[in-house]
Amino acid sequence: MRNAFTIAGFEVATRLKRISTWVYFAVFFAIAMFWVAAAGGMIKSAAVSFGSGKVWINSPYAIAQTVSFLGMFGLSIIAAIMGRAVQQDFEYRVEHFFFSSPIKKWEYLFGRFAGAIVVLLIILSSISIGGALALSLPGLDPDRIGPMRAVAYIVPYFTVLLPNIIVLGGLFFCLGALTRRMLPVYIGSVLLLIGFLAAQGLLRDMTNKTLASLLDPFGIVATSQLTAYWSISERNTRLLPLEGLLLWNRLLWLGIVALVLGFTTWRFRMAQAGTSGRRRAVAADEGVADVVSVDLRRVAQGKVNSVRLLPRLVWLNFRETVKNVYFGVIALAGVLFLTVTSSTAGDIFGTSTWPVTWQMLELLSGTFDVFMLVIITFYAGELTWREREHRLDQIHDALPIPTWLPFLGKLLALMLVPVVLQALLMLCGLGIQAAKGYHNYEIGLYLHGLFGIELITYWLLCVLAMSVHSLVNQKYMGHFLMIVYFVAISFAGLAGFEHNLYKYGGTPPYIYSDMNGFGHFLLRVRAFQAYWAAAALLLAIAAYLFWVRGTTASWRGRIAIARRRFTPPVAGLSAFGAVAMAGMGAFIFYNTNILNHYLTPDDELTGQADYEKKYKYLDHAPQPKVTAVKVAVDLYPSERQVRMRGQYTLLNKTDKPIDTVHLLFVSGEETQVTKLEFGVPSTLVVDDLQHSLRSYKLATPLAPGESTQLTFDLATGGKGFTNTGAFTAVENNGSFVNGRLLLPSIGYEPNGEITADRERKKFGLPAAERMRDRDDPAGLMENGLSADADFITFEATVSTEVDQFAIAPGYLQKEWTHDGRRYFEYKMDSPILKFFAFQSGRYVVKKDKWNDVAIEVYHQPGHEYNIDRMIAATKSGLDYFTKNFGPYQHKQFRIIEFPRYERFAQSFPNTIPYSEGIGFIARVREDEKDDIDYPYYVTAHELAHQWWGHQIAAANVQGGTMLVETLAQYSALMVMKHKYGEEKMQRFLQYEMDRYLLGRSTEQKKELPLSRVENQDYIHYRKGSVVMYALQDYIGEDNLNRAIRAFLEEHALKGPPYPNTTQLLAHIRAVTPPQYQYAIDDMFETITLYDNRTTEAKAKPLPDGRYEVTLKVVAKKLRADELGKESDVPLADWIDIGVLDSDNKPLFLEKKKIDREAMEFTVIVDKKPARAGIDPFNKLIDRRPKDNTAAVDIG
């Protein structure tokens, strides 16, 4: 035992003397400090946060996140230190000193293991220390810092870091000890990373949560699952408990490692390399033979033909790299990983899509990035050090070959590695497609994506890796620097470093769409790749200049050598690289910063803040309202330009004369104004398009009740390319232009203000409410869709290229071709809200009819999969809504597909733009009970908006979106329920509940009750679904529909004033029986959660074949404040008590009054019960839905 400690002590002492240990320490210290400082608001442009700006940066949750997240980047040093703990003895050939000493095998191994663990704990303690010290930095926002708790820093070490070090380190240790090489260790780290990524991929399907939590060796998935539903207040106060899946994960992996360590102790041989294994010396040496004299003159030597040698060297290096078991393992693991993650790729509501090629490409390249980085990094190290590690370097370096030859030979060999892997990925992708029965193999697209785009990125990485290894000339430091590079690149954006011009290899993202191909994204990808290729050339030259040949290792010597290598040809090549880089850089800069406005997220916030500061005083200025819109829209898809000419009719509905009209332009400076004229003479008094505003003073004020015209001629479009986002409204195929993109709105726009308190504070703005109070009189006079108009009349003529079809709300009146352009005239026959969009593309259309309503689906050829579902949903929706709510106001319903640059469908009057990414390629299998027909759901939801949104225009106040979105959700749910049954709905609602609970835990400002929702998705959609479904369960669907119909009748197509939630809830209360009135408060007026569970469920068979089930339940009702701080409230609630059979069908289900925390029920059922409990179908909001039921013990 003493020996073990001596060995451990020596290991620690020597490691601590090494500079690299402290470099690691310093790097993690700095990263942690930077991270916390950024989250704390010190770096103005940084956007780091722990889910919500309301979570303190020193909250236990934030600390645990920081520790486990940064700890993950410790993977590389864990591998380096643990892997080398034993392996170094073989590398430095000192193993026999230890093996020949009287120490036991386990002492040697344990000593090394323990020593390395201690060193890692010391190194990684820098994360806590750095994070804690960062709190005392100046410039932190005091509101972001909570009370200091030392224990919060210590706990994550035991729950996260120490187990991770032992688990990961243990595996690496064993790999290094048994194989006596480092390569397997690095392969091991790749495999673990794959485990983590696979676990994350699996999470897309909710039913995989347990598997994913267990599979992830880092415990990150388990931790995030454990804390996912924590409210802000819990995140600020609760310590990370070691329980549930996290505990199981830790136990599982520690168990695995214990086994592996045991195996290692058993297999490890305290013997020198080569003497233990199968390898025997050749020893076939047959004594002194006759020495044959060589005629040295025959050894004719030609000139070294480098050009001929290069391919050979490349091939040899490449073969050496891939022709071993490790590369095979990596490739196999990659294939396995892809197969696993492909099962959930693109899932929405746990339902997959058809594996179209772009999706395979995203899966292949997206998840493979990290993987490729690791592979390239360590093979770069292996290749660079190959001769030196085999001590063949001196012979090799004295050969009469130019220095660039071996360098280039290695670099090109390295670059072949991703080629092989990409080819493998491609086969893999094709295989997955074939296996899923998708046979539209787009080989060209595969080649373009994998080899034409991604491969170039990997090649840039190859050059970087070789250069780092060449320049640093220290293998492990080289690896580490590559990791640092990767971390820096990944998080530069969060820290406010956005431009790809200074992030090596940085290329703006591109989106492939079946409708629009690579679109205009390709040019910018190519431009940046060319720019970085030039940079890579310079890097490669630097790497060549400093390539170590011979035994000179000092910088002085290397610089002297580099000078000599810098011959005129090299200088010429460098100059070419520099010029190319500068030229491409200038071209890019011209596009991203001059042609376009380069705005970082911070700049955008600054703009918003300035807008508010400068113009807030206009907020309540009386303004006219738009009463009619007549517009001619010219779309130029190939040029990505749009022009809108036409007229607003403005009416002064106020009781004051209006002398100045304020026009807001969403596109700001991108708006080209050719004409803006009022019906009366006017002067431009404010021209501030930078802040989206133009104000006109009317020569004669507009008197109350008087109207005038605003004539406009405006244009905008895409110019060159940008660094990040892109103008995608007008595209080669599939343009989708919201009227607001170009047409002005009238008056100050409060939606343009910054909402998050944290950001407001940064810009010196006072805290402000996100929305007007539910009963705010001014708010009630506006509708939420367009504050500057009530119901309007609408006409539009849209022109486009001759082979495209263009669509606007309304009915097609006329179509003609003129001057090689195609024109479509649309007119709306009834008043609509000022909310319209224009689309154009090369569609195929499928037509159908419901009564006298024409149904048309315009879509991309090849996307026929779900058109029938959409039409079916439309028909059943029209059935249900007209029967239960009221008539449909239009005679036509159109769905128009648009490219997946956005992922939503949006309901305009009689017109639904519908993204290709959310339903057109969904693969709903009828025979798969878990699949959710979400194209059906989305269609029904959007159709419902024709009632909720377009007939009911909600007031622009708190709760407004409940009248629009929650009612649309409810409507869609009912249509789905009737088609697919209650059981499917339970699965759907599981996702809704999950998203509600996740949403509230990342709330940036405050959670509100549903009836006061402030346009919060997780409330009006997700909670809305759950609550409305429960409500119809409580008071009955017909009853509820009656209330909704009454509300609709009262307010349809009316306003101002517009309705708010008070009015809907009054109708609902009117139909709700007295005993359920409390539920209306719980569901709509407060944030109420339950913590219900079943502690015991027993059954005994009765003589008549029935069963008597006895169950004990515990119920708890909680009320949360806006940050999720909970308090108990007394129970007097009606909650389902149910007994289910093995198919989850209820044998007994009845609402019982629950008025005590612990209660017991006995019921008799006809068949054999399987599970029983309280609220078995999770109708109520409960963060632990699984414990609501328990398996029935039959005795």
Added chain:
Amino acid sequence: MSVLEISGLSKTYPNGVQALADVSLTIRPGMFGLLGPNGAGKSTLMRTLATLQDADAGSARMGDVDVLRDKDAVRRSLGYLPQDFGVYPKVSAEQLLDHLARLKGLNDTGVRRDVVATLLRQTNLYDVRKKALGGFSGGMRQRFGIAQALLGDPKLIIVDEPTAGLDPEERVRFHNLLADIGENVIVILSTHIVSDVSDLCAQMAIINKGRVLLTGEPLALTRRLEGRVWQKAIARSDLDALKSRLPVISTRLVSGRTLVNVVGADVPADGFVPVEATLEDVYFAAISGGLDAAVADTQAA
């Protein structure tokens, strides 16, 4: 035939160790022995001549080639066997030799195959040519090393401590190999084993602490000490006393007794008997600084 002319070569490592101090040597074709203890600077000199390292000052020329600057020209006519080298363990002798031959510019496949075969035969590795190098014994590996050094008709062959660690039989075999290389080529052999030099070399230099102490032909150098080496067997405990009085150049244990060699014109003390001077005496005298005295003595006498 060109002569290698080294003059004023100096090298100091970043850690302050002066490995070469103003080294000047003239090396003619044939076998040149570079003798010196460990750490004398031999390897530094060899590596510098083999283009693997730069000197701080000085020059080296071979014919019209500036050895220190025109590295490519040197490498084209260089054969180098480093002191410590390894091999790719999984590659066969033939494969690696063939690979190195290509890199030395043996482009013609037929010629290269002949050369590789000839060298493998010459170094007696032909029968194991298909075997992985990882399984080679130290001697075999060393012979492989000389085989690769002979590739490409080198005019300058540098072998750095090639016999270190070889058993006597292997050493003989290795000496035979070296001896066979031919007389028109410069072969620089660095070693700390005196008999390597006395067996093989027509010229030699003794180097210590970066300085050349002595150069010349081994026989001539030995002759200079003729009649000036004296020997006595003494008790081990008397050694220190003796050393303080007399120019002891070497001591050696024979059957438990200590044989002391001393240089001097006359019998240094009682009990000393004259012994025939060997190159070893020259070496030890040079290293211990006793040579100057002895030679000065000779000149005075």
